[in-house]
Amino acid sequence: MALVIDLKPKEKVIVGDVVITNDEQRTRLHISGDAPILREKDIMTEQELTSPCRNAYFIIQLMYLDKHPEQFHKQYFDIIHEIQDAAPSTSVYFMAINDHILAGNYYKALKDAKKLIQYEQDLISMAMGEQPAEISGLRKQEKVETSIEKNMSPKKGTKRETENRESGTAKSPKKQEA
Secondary structure, rough: OOOEEEOOOOEEEEEEEEEEEEEOOOOEEOOOOOOEEEHHOOOOOOOOOOOOHHHHHHOOOOOHHHOOOOHHHHHHHHHHHHHHHHHHHHHHHHHHHHHHHHOOOHHHHHHHHHHHHHHHHHHHHOOOOOHHHHHHHHHHHHHHHHHHHHHHHHOOOOOOHHHHHHHHHOOOOOOOOO
């Protein structure tokens, strides 16, 4: 089964050793075979290497695109030791990334490395006294979940009314006669 990629105008994609640039209109590519494929949004350039975790991502990207990825392993493991010494909480991310690398699943390692970059940004934001994007997103989600739970909790009533609601035998209220 072929991989289908929709390219926006002027978007680039790497397929193996080749960079493909789309023209002025949207294009759909059907790609069959066994070659590394990276969309432009997933490609990190040397100019974007502004943090240690971005450097780790870049090295994983080199592994993914190279025919001999093991040549980058020492460089990668050296940099992650430096990162983990500075921020031990990153170990959880590196455990998953390392498992993918050792299994030869470099694309999955790249996806997890993106999460690591976001975590690094959150750590930097917290160190600067700002609200990290990921945490504020979680807080919004928690508020929504709490609101849903409140609206779904059973209404208070007598013990019999509660038991009837739970068993599905609730009776409709009788009309009061005047």
